Amino acid sequence: MRGITKRFPGVLADDDVHFEVAPGEIHALMGENGAGKSILMSMLAGVYQPDEGEILIRGEKQHFASPLDAIDAGIGMVFQSFKLFPSLTIAENVVFRSEPTKRGLIDRREANRLVSEIADRYGLALDPAARVDSVPVGVLQRVEIVKALYREAKVLILDEPTAVLTPQETERLFDVLRALKADGRTIILITHKLNEVMAISDRVTVLRDGRNVAQLVTADSSPAEITRHMTGRDVDLTTPPPAQEPGDTVLEVRDLTVSGDGGRDSVADAALAVRAGEVVGIAGVAGNGQVELAEAIIGMRPVMTGSVSVSGVDLSRASIAARRDGGIAYVPEDRHAVGSAGTADAIDNLALGHHRSAPIMRRGLLSRSAMTEHAKRLITRFGVKIASPTTPVGTLSGGNLQKVVVARELDYRSPVLVVEQPTRGVDIGAIESIHRELCEYRDAGGALLLISAELSEIMSLSGRILVMFEGRIVAEVPRAEADEALLGLYMAGHEPEERHRPAGAAVRVSGAQNGDAQ
Incomplete structure (x- = not known):
């Protein structure tokens, strides 16, 4: 993404932003609220169009008029609020708009097989026949990832993916991301969790007030350095103990x-x-x-x-x-x-x-x-x-x-x-x-x-x-x-x-x- 600028009434969301990711990389995108992260990724996913600048995929210029264009170019985004139909099965959600057919009818057996094949390949344990409204939230995230992979996403954008996961589910998700990386796919991770950035990412791009302020190699950086780039100051998240014993x-x-x-x-x-x-x-x-x-x-x-x-x-x-x-x-x-x-x-x-x-x-x-x-x-x-x-x-x-x-x-x-x-x-x-x-x-x-x-x-x-x-x-x-x-x-x-x-x-x-x- 080169020279990306996006304006809304009274707000300059992104100002001449440059952002690049490589195949087989887990790249963290960080910044304070309002720094322009989600807007930048929404442009990459075709939700918005930039006012200035250009997007290139494998060296070729792209124009995404809608999310469908981005999906066709191999871009998949898992939003913080999942986009699923609760009354449909997992397989029906995954294949929606791209259903396998047989004799002019939707082939549900084939849909279940395809979903199971993708899920098993990357360790995403799923029951394709289960209804979405009957499974826990950690499974819903796997459904969204399989939905993007079913559409052959080469670049997968995850917005705050661990916000509702237990520590064990987070570790399982990280195993999945490492498997996707090993398969040559690119992961862009929008998160505020520094410990997760240090544990899973290869590089970090930091935005502040809609502009690039740093691109770091994670192994050569530290949480304190990333925080300083994000905020422009040192931040202390240690909490002092209670000043007194609780009362009535x-x-x-x-x-x-x-x-x-x-x-x-x-x-x-x-x-x-x-x-x-x-x-x-x-x-x-x-x-x-x-x-x-x-x-x-x-x-x-x-x-x-x-x-x-x-x-x-x-x-x-x-x-x-x-x-x-x-x-x-x-x-x-x-x-x-x-x-x-x-x-x-x-x-x-x-x-x-x-x-x-x-x-x-x-x-x-x-x-x-x-x-x-x-x-x-x-x-x-x-x-x-x-x-x-x-x-x-x-x-x-x-x-x-x-x-x-x-x-x-x-x-x-x-x-x-x-x-x-x-x-x-x-x-x-x-x-x-x-x-x-x-x-x-x-x-x-x-x-x-x-x-x-x-x-x-x-x-x-x-x-x-x-x-x-x-x-x-x-x-x-x-x-x-x-x-x-x-x-x-x-x-x-x-x-x-x-x-x-x-x-x-x-x-x-x-x-x-x-x-x-x-």
Whole structure:
């Protein structure tokens, strides 16, 4: 990619960017949120077209009017949010639009055979006849990779591929990437995880503010050097220990059972407590009840049995507004659909929930000037990269939108904060900032329930760690005893040791086969 420039209204996303990859290479693309990484790769995948510059594949100039053109040229992209049909089988998803036929009809047996052949070749264990809505998230990623390989992709772009994987699944994915590399395919990895970049990549390209700032040989570099190129400064992600012992219980959940979308219980008999000045982390593979637990606590999902209380006040039947008034703030997993109003500007989004009280509400009316000052203060404090406070938040990068949501909820100063995936898709500098803010909230006496797919984040911030599997809290591990391998085993369904069993969780957990959560 030579001299690539892409403009959007009010934003120069990529400015004269040069990017190259070689056959049989794993190449990491890094940069802060808004640095232009995803836009650059979306142009390579045909989603956008560059305003200036050119794309060459094996020395030949290309013009991709659509993703189909890019696919025809051997470019495949696995997006962070998977593009699959839940009601179809794995094989049907893989061969969609390129189905094998026999006598004018789709040959499903041949489709299953082709998918199994590709999956077996690269160690991507798949059942081609399984429906997509019945398999765990780690399998969905394999489906997306096989879908690209079925279309003979020579260049495979992966956007934050390990965001929802256990450590064991991540290692399995890396084995697959190494096999693809050995087969002469090129892998482009968009990620914020420095440890993964150091473990799997051959070279690293760093973007900052839409421009190239470095191209490094991974073996000759270090996490500190890459971080300096990304942010222009030294970043310290070590978290200081709690300044004091936790106080009294603030959030208490007792025997909570919540119905899931499929008719079966998504949370079963969950019990937990979070004290003032404490962070309790919840680890688990996506889809094991963490989201439903958070939604039940905040009031977005009805409680079948059990109770939720804050400072001794039962809020189990209270509305969402009453729970907010009762002391619960919430950063949801889905910052787009739940955490923000995309067509509204930053002023309105940052005022949400604050709009019923002074200084934003004055004599029964909203003060636009107070809302604007409120927005400017939080934008500056959290380093949100935005053209102006009047910019619609739906135009922001995922990481900058996350900063908006986290800033708004922390500014409530509520006694309880429920946070899901606080740094998903967020750059290394913003991770440092958000972690610092969460620690300050804890040290000021806040009770923080942290749900994260990042085990390093869970272990860095939490004093105690709970593990969820198939809707149950199956293990409680003190931070001093936790490591990624141990937590990963519990997350995959292996029975916890006696000392890690939470109260009332003596029922055996069904172990998964070969480390896969099924």
